[in-house]
Amino acid sequence: MRLFLIVTLNGLTLAALYFLAASGFSLIFGLMRTVNMAHGALLLLGGYVGYDVVELTGSWMLGIACGGLAAALAGAAVQAGILGWMQGDELRQTLASIAISIVLADLMLWYWGGITYQVSLPDILSGGQKLPLLGVGYANIRLALMAFAVVVGVMLWFLIQRTRFGAVIRAGVDDQDMLRALGFPIGRIFIAVFALGSALAGMAGVIAASALSISPGTDLQFLLSSLVVVIVGGMGSIGGAALGALLVGLAEQYGLAYAPTYGVVFTFGIMVLILAVRPQGLMGRSEQ
Amino acid sequence: MKAGFLALPLIALPFVLNDFWLTQIATRALILGITALSLSFLATYLGVVSFAQITLAGIAGYTIAYFGPNTVGVGIKLPFWVSIPAALLFSVTAGALIGYIARRSRGIYAIMITLAIGVAFFYFTRQNYAVFNGWTGFSGITAPVVAGTSLRDPSTLYFLSLATAAIAVVLVSLFARAPLGLAIQAVRDAPSRVMALGIPVTTPVVAAFAFSGLIAGGGGILNVWYQERISSFSVGLGPIIDVLIIAVIGGLRHPLGAFLGAIVFVLLDTFAVDLIDRDRFNTLIGMVLLIIVMVAPNGLQQLAADAVAKLRAKEHQSGKSARIKTNT
Amino acid sequence: MSLITENAVCPALEVQGIGKRFGGFWAVKDIDLVIKQGERRAILGPNGAGKTSLFNVLTGDLSASSGQVRMHGEDISRYPMDKRIRRGLRRTYQHAHLFDGLSVRDTLFLAVAALRGGWRQVWPVSQRDARVQQAEALAELAGLSDAIHRGVAELSHGQRRQLEIGIALAGEPRVLLLDEPAAGLSPAERPKLRELLTSLPNHITVVLIEHDMNIALQTSDFVTVLYNGEWLADGTPDEIVLDDNVRRVYLGGRDGD
Ligand SMILES: Nc1ncnc2c1ncn2[C@@H]1O[C@H](COP(=O)(O)OP(=O)(O)OP(=O)(O)O)[C@@H](O)[C@H]1O
Ligand SMILES: [Mg+2]
Numbered sequence: 118m119r120l121f122l123i124v125t126l127n128g129l130t131l132a133a134l135y136f137l138a139a140s141g142f143s144l145i146f147g148l149m150r151t152v153n154m155a156h157g158a159l160l161l162l163g164g165y166v167g168y169d170v171v172e173l174t175g176s177w178m179l180g181i182a183c184g185g186l187a188a189a190l191a192g193a194a195v196q197a198g199i200l201g202w203m204q205g206d207e208l209r210q211t212l213a214s215i216a217i218s219i220v221l222a223d224l225m226l227w228y229w230g231g232i233t234y235q236v237s238l239p240d241i242l243s244g245g246q247k248l249p250l251l252g253v254g255y256a257n258i259r260l261a262l263m264a265f266a267v268v269v270g271v272m273l274w275f276l277i278q279r280t281r282f283g284a285v286i287r288a289g290v291d292d293q294d295m296l297r298a299l300g301f302p303i304g305r306i307f308i309a310v311f312a313l314g315s316a317l318a319g320m321a322g323v324i325a326a327s328a329l330s331i332s333p334g335t336d337l338q339f340l341l342s343s344l345v346v347v348i349v350g351g352m353g354s355i356g357g358a359a360l361g362a363l364l365v366g367l368a369e370q371y372g373l374a375y376a377p378t379y380g381v382v383f384t385f386g387i388m389v390l391i392l393a394v395r396p397q398g399l400m401g402r403s404e405q
Numbered sequence: 406m407k408a409g410f411l412a413l414p415l416i417a418l419p420f421v422l423n424d425f426w427l428t429q430i431a432t433r434a435l436i437l438g439i440t441a442l443s444l445s446f447l448a449t450y451l452g453v454v455s456f457a458q459i460t461l462a463g464i465a466g467y468t469i470a471y472f473g474p475n476t477v478g479v480g481i482k483l484p485f486w487v488s489i490p491a492a493l494l495f496s497v498t499a500g501a502l503i504g505y506i507a508r509r510s511r512g513i514y515a516i517m518i519t520l521a522i523g524v525a526f527f528y529f530t531r532q533n534y535a536v537f538n539g540w541t542g543f544s545g546i547t548a549p550v551v552a553g554t555s556l557r558d559p560s561t562l563y564f565l566s567l568a569t570a571a572i573a574v575v576l577v578s579l580f581a582r583a584p585l586g587l588a589i590q591a592v593r594d595a596p597s598r599v600m601a602l603g604i605p606v607t608t609p610v611v612a613a614f615a616f617s618g619l620i621a622g623g624g625g626i627l628n629v630w631y632q633e634r635i636s637s638f639s640v641g642l643g644p645i646i647d648v649l650i651i652a653v654i655g656g657l658r659h660p661l662g663a664f665l666g667a668i669v670f671v672l673l674d675t676f677a678v679d680l681i682d683r684d685r686f687n688t689l690i691g692m693v694l695l696i697i698v699m700v701a702p703n704g705l706q707q708l709a710a711d712a713v714a715k716l717r718a719k720e721h722q723s724g725k726s727a728r729i730k731t732n733t
Numbered sequence: 734m735s736l737i738t739e740n741a742v743c744p745a746l747e748v749q750g751i752g753k754r755f756g757g758f759w760a761v762k763d764i765d766l767v768i769k770q771g772e773r774r775a776i777l778g779p780n781g782a783g784k785t786s787l788f789n790v791l792t793g794d795l796s797a798s799s800g801q802v803r804m805h806g807e808d809i810s811r812y813p814m815d816k817r818i819r820r821g822l823r824r825t826y827q828h829a830h831l832f833d834g835l836s837v838r839d840t841l842f843l844a845v846a847a848l849r850g851g852w853r854q855v856w857p858v859s860q861r862d863a864r865v866q867q868a869e870a871l872a873e874l875a876g877l878s879d880a881i882h883r884g885v886a887e888l889s890h891g892q893r894r895q896l897e898i899g900i901a902l903a904g905e906p907r908v909l910l911l912d913e914p915a916a917g918l919s920p921a922e923r924p925k926l927r928e929l930l931t932s933l934p935n936h937i938t939v940v941l942i943e944h945d946m947n948i949a950l951q952t953s954d955f956v957t958v959l960y961n962g963e964w965l966a967d968g969t970p971d972e973i974v975l976d977d978n979v980r981r982v983y984l985g986g987r988d989g990d
Pocket of ligand 2: 827
């Protein structure tokens with residue numbers, strides 16, 4: 118029972134991290150049909166920058182902000198400089214973003230080296246907490262991570278459902294040509310959304326570097342998990358990303374705890390199964 | 406005629422090149438090209454970019470390793486005339502299975518599902534020791550010896566790869582013109598219309614993936630003889646991306662692009678040391694890929710075809726003007 | 734023998750209470766039709782009347798929300814599309830989705846092979862193959878002999894319409910549903926299409942959706958008018974042009990046509 122509780126909590130922690138990474142990926146896809154294969158690289162970039170800032174200033178919050186900002190700038194540059202020029206040609210964008218991710222990963226390896234980084238935590242986040250009712254101890258940073266994911270989820274929901282910017286995004290998801298015909302600066306909107314999605318990735322990178330650790334390879338790990346999460350949950354839906362992240366995070370931890378040999382395969386198995394019977398994902402809309 | 410122009414120099418290569426160029430460049434490019442051909446076949450005729458071709462090649466390679474001589478003490482030894490057909494059978498079956506799973510996915514969805522299948526297979530080989538021997542995999546694999554010569558012998562392996570590549574290209578062009586090949590292209594253009602003809606869409610999709618499994622399997626068998634080992638790293642994300650890069654650089658619109666892409670890739674891989682820091686190969690290849698995608702999305706094959714067409718047009722023109730001159 | 738007598742008695746198409754609902758909206762509502770064998774029937778109606786939706790339900794492209802369809806006496810309501818096609822039901826589409834990467838001949842060959850079998854063959858067919866010959870005959874019938882080796886992507890709009898009809902004529906069509914075959918054709922191409930329609934063999938029943946009144950009234954012997962998904966009027970072309978309801982909702986609304 119204790120093991121089960123801990124495993125469940127670990128699963129929720131992982132789900133929170135996956136959600137943070139996948140929500141930006143899904144946001145970008147939802148509006149512009151771009152599968153940004155450089156999403157993992159942007160996440161890692163945010164993590165590295167966040168680490169450097171925390172080391173330099175000692176402020177964890179500033180690290181998160183700078184990590185998000187660095188990724189946002191890089192993401193905006195990628196959309197404005199490269200992907201925006203091939204808007205509408207999804208395959209070409211996918212291939213271009215693969216190229217970008219290869220180059221980015223290699224340049225980061227060159228600058229930050231092959232070592233593992235872990236962001237040092239502020240006092241309130243280090244240490245643990247004896248959880249009431251459940252009776253198990255759990256690390257503060259992980260609890261904060263879950264809270265952070267919930268906050269980000271709610272804020273995203275608010276942004277998309279309740280603001281003018283969100284209304285424009287929603288209209289764009291349904292009909293880009295209409296937005297363009299109405300005279301919205303669709304190119305700039307795309308860049309803004311790309312920056313927002315990348316900022317989410319960058320912050321997720323710093324948080325991953327705090328709760329776990331980051332190193333070369335973290336980019337691919339989170340790119341793949343984001344892919345699986347949005348495939349399972351449904352591309353382009355924030356709710357789908359949350360559901361997908363929960364399923365994948367929990368499945369991975371239960372798999373690791375109870376069937377250690379094939380844990381990861383198990384996760385991919387779920388995905389293949391869902392794709393085979395419901396290609397648009399659990400909460401995705403059908404393409405036709 | 407045209408084929409002869411191409412075939413003669415290719416057949417002459419072993420008599421001109423030293424072992425390094427023959428094995429490290431020519432043979433390696435042919436083997437990579439065959440595997441990439443299985444990808445560009447799917448891209449050209451089914452319109453699906455598959456990230457699972459290395460998986461299919463790997464399945465054939467692992468079969469050869471498991472049923473052949475190796476130094477890790479895993480597997481059952483079978484004669485090569487049994488293990489080779491078995492390897493192809495497995496890669497074709499796996500291809501059909503992947504096609505069935507991805508039967509309703511197009512475009513980016515197909516990319517994601519095949520990528521996920523490829524990565525799942527990679528993790529599976531790392532975890533499974535009974536068949537795949539975990540992440541260390543198989544080493545000490547030796548190619549069969551036929552009539553006293555090892556198939557791993559540099560010029561023998563080269564000719565074998567050349568022959569396999571030629572057969573693969575011929576098979577692709579025959580299959581593309583066959584009724585089932587036409588049905589595959591029809592699915593690429595308008596799946597719902599194919600159903601309206603009374604043809605179920607699943608069959609052409611599964612057939613296309615199965616056929617790509619045959620080609621990839623051929624590449625996989627040659628590769629395991631060439632490398633003399635296979636492990637989880639041989640089916641990981643690195644090789645998956647490499648083969649994609651090769652196919653894209655060569656051009657996804659024409660099956661022959663795969664070999665063009667493979668030569669460029671192998672040359673870059675081998676001589677990048679002289680251009681830039683060896684460790685920055687990924688930056689170099691990433692930039693090459695990015696530039697190709699940006700300026701020549703149909704790849705080098707298309708660039709070459711355009712250049713040839715232009716040259717022909719010029720020749721034609723100068724020929725004409727020459728004739729006019731003699732007339733006057 | 735018994736088949737022929739049965740066919741002589743049974744109408745080619747017998748539609749009873751057919752309806753199609755999209756969400757809460759009935760695009761086609763409770764339609765009855767009896768179309769005799771060999772008949773040339775035109776279906777008229779303003780945009781959005783439900784003509785295409787009716788075809789979609791008849792062919793099985795969409796499932797019916799209510800009602801039954803009988804073809805030559807056989808209840809085909811529950812048959813999947815390919816089984817209806819095998820029974821001789823064919824259609825063309827209002828918006829042609831053709832195989833842009835294939836040639837005209839390969840497209841027609843595939844249509845023939847889909848019905849005659851052998852589309853699963855994995856090696857190329859010879860030029861003398863009976864199915865290739867049939868594809869070439871179809872091209873001739875559809876007036877595409879000159880364009881037979883052209884890629885579908887290179888065809889003009891009119892030629893694409895002709896190819897649609899060629900595909901529909903593959904195998905042994907018995908009932909042919911044509912969805913606005915003249916739409917988008919140039920004035921020069923229209924007479925050619927009319928000729929093609931009038932030259933169709935008599936044993937084929939033709940149901941034609943058409944906005945071009947001239948083509949519709951000249952090539953049909955009976956007309957059904959739909960309006961807002963419902964039946965509005967029936968009659969010979971002469972009766973229809975004089976019908977008050979029809980004049981009001983259709984001809985009146987588009988004066989000049
Ligand atoms: N798949 C669908 N989902 C929802 N509504 C549909 C669908 N197809 C058609 N409709 C609606 O049903 C009604 C009838 O459409 P239909 O295409 O059958 O009309 P039509 O008579 O063929 O018109 P037109 O002359 O423009 O071709 C229209 O209001 C249309 O918007
Ligand atoms: Mg219509």
